[in-house]
Amino acid sequence: MPFREINSKMVEATVVPGQKMYSQRGAMLAYRGEISFTPNTAGGQGGLMSMIGRRVANEATPLMTVEGSGTVMFGHGGHHIQVVGLTGDTLYVEADRLLAFDGTLEQGTMFLGSQGGVMGMVRGQVTGQGLFTTTLRGHGAVAVMAHGGVIEVPITPGRAVHVDPQAYVAHHGDVRNKLSTALGWRDMVGRGSGEAFQLELSGSGAVYVQASEEKL
Numbered sequence: 001m002p003f004r005e006i007n008s009k010m011v012e013a014t015v016v017p018g019q020k021m022y023s024q025r026g027a028m029l030a031y032r033g034e035i036s037f038t039p040n041t042a043g044g045q046g047g048l049m050s051m052i053g054r055r056v057a058n059e060a061t062p063l064m065t066v067e068g069s070g071t072v073m074f075g076h077g078g079h080h081i082q083v084v085g086l087t088g089d090t091l092y093v094e095a096d097r098l099l100a101f102d103g104t105l106e107q108g109t110m111f112l113g114s115q116g117g118v119m120g121m122v123r124g125q126v127t128g129q130g131l132f133t134t135t136l137r138g139h140g141a142v143a144v145m146a147h148g149g150v151i152e153v154p155i156t157p158g159r160a161v162h163v164d165p166q167a168y169v170a171h172h173g174d175v176r177n178k179l180s181t182a183l184g185w186r187d188m189v190g191r192g193s194g195e196a197f198q199l200e201l202s203g204s205g206a207v208y209v210q211a212s213e214e215k216l
Contacts, residue, residue, distance in 0.1 A: 020103030033070015102140030173205015
């Protein structure tokens with residue numbers, strides 16, 4: 001894992017020749033060695049379709065390609081940072097919560113409506129979060145941002161986990177998601193947060209939940 005947690009709001013990454021990293025623009029705090037930072041217009045390894053998906057979702061979070069030899073310290077806005085290690089599985093995370101990740105990871109997007117049905121499709125309208133979620137797949141590490149700290153909640157077969165959509169940070173594993181509400185369509189108008197909406201995650205994996213519902 002290339003990330004070393006300095007404290008709850010800063011991580012240090014080791015950059016080696018021949019390997020790339022990607023970071024959110026403005027995330028670099030300091031670095032040692034010969035490091036270059038180049039704006040990435042292709043959206044990482046997801047290519048054009050990844051960028052199209054994020055633009056449609058109003059999540060055109062700019063990325064920087066990080067290359068060279070040395071170490072880089074990352075942080076952004078004083079947000080809490082959680083490092084997630086992937087061993088061949090897929091991490092689903094909101095694009096604006098990405099701080100930095102291994103260039104070896106394959107980046108893409110997933111339309112939440114593909115799993116959540118109609119309620120998944122209106123998630124962006126109801127909760128203020130994107131219709132598309134960024135996916136990172138492979139072997140490597142990802143540093144994600146959140147408000148007020150993060151807790152990892154296991155998801156086990158037969159025991160679904162319900163999360164406030166605005167407290168959701170990311171999830172991984174063989175997990176299905178479904179957004180539901182206890183309110184009728186008439187009551188949903190003008191309501192953007194709170195316990196009226198629940199993101200149900202079922203299967204086998206884990207979900208990362210932040211302590212605050214504040215958006216990044």
